Amino acid sequence: MTQRSPSASPALSVREFFARFPNEEACLKHIMAVRFGGTKLDCPSCGVEGEFHKLRDRRVYACPHCLFQIAPTANTILHDTRTPLVSWFYSMYLFCTTRRGVSSKELQRQLGVTYKTAWRIGQQIRKLTEAADFDALLQGHIEVDEAYIGGRRPGKRGRGAAGKTVVFGLKERGGPIKTAIVPDAKRSTLREALLARVERGSTVSTDEFPMAY
Numbered sequence: 001m002t003q004r005s006p007s008a009s010p011a012l013s014v015r016e017f018f019a020r021f022p023n024e025e026a027c028l029k030h031i032m033a034v035r036f037g038g039t040k041l042d043c044p045s046c047g048v049e050g051e052f053h054k055l056r057d058r059r060v061y062a063c064p065h066c067l068f069q070i071a072p073t074a075n076t077i078l079h080d081t082r083t084p085l086v087s088w089f090y091s092m093y094l095f096c097t098t099r100r101g102v103s104s105k106e107l108q109r110q111l112g113v114t115y116k117t118a119w120r121i122g123q124q125i126r127k128l129t130e131a132a133d134f135d136a137l138l139q140g141h142i143e144v145d146e147a148y149i150g151g152r153r154p155g156k157r158g159r160g161a162a163g164k165t166v167v168f169g170l171k172e173r174g175g176p177i178k179t180a181i182v183p184d185a186k187r188s189t190l191r192e193a194l195l196a197r198v199e200r201g202s203t204v205s206t207d208e209f210p211m212a213y
Contacts, residue, residue, distance in 0.1 A: 027085035
């Protein structure tokens with residue numbers, strides 16, 4: 001299998017993203033597919049298979065037989081959100097395709113929302129990413145890097161800047177991604193985070209920042 005270059009364009013371009021998720025209904029239908037396998041399913045209430053239909057102006061699908069309702073966003077970070085689902089989906093897209101992280105200010109600019117809303121969206125996505133753990137250790141060829149997340153503040157820039165959260169990312173080539181919020185970017189800290197998530201004997205690639213493994 002040919003490996004994609006780290007500098008290559010995202011597998012899904014911005015144009016392709018909005019073609020796939022142009023509106024609220026497309027996003028909601030995607031969530032139904034991911035969580036329930038689609039809109040045609042056995043009703044948890046009456047047990048009859050049917051094509052669940054979306055209720056007008058609500059993020060809810062109803063059984064065609066007994067009208068039992070399923071809310072695809074229930075018990076997720078999208079539960080009861082008043083922000084359009086397209087904005088949430090695009091935020092997740094930015095987090096997946098931006099190598100150096102996404103600040104609240106950048107989300108505010110891209111989404112056209114208030115800073116408070118942008119900050120909340122970013123925090124929810126980061127918490128979800130941190131909670132998404134994998135039982136198996138990463139193995140093979142692993143690419144690692146650290147990013148500084150947080151809004152712009154006066155003073156020192158870059159490493160050691162105030163108000164920044166250090167997020168350590170690990171990507172198995174052709175496999176899953178793991179992330180960890182770490183207290184600092186010291187060699188010992190990053191080494192400990194790496195050894196807890198990567199199988200011994202794996203090949204590790206990083207940037208020019210010195211980290212001995």
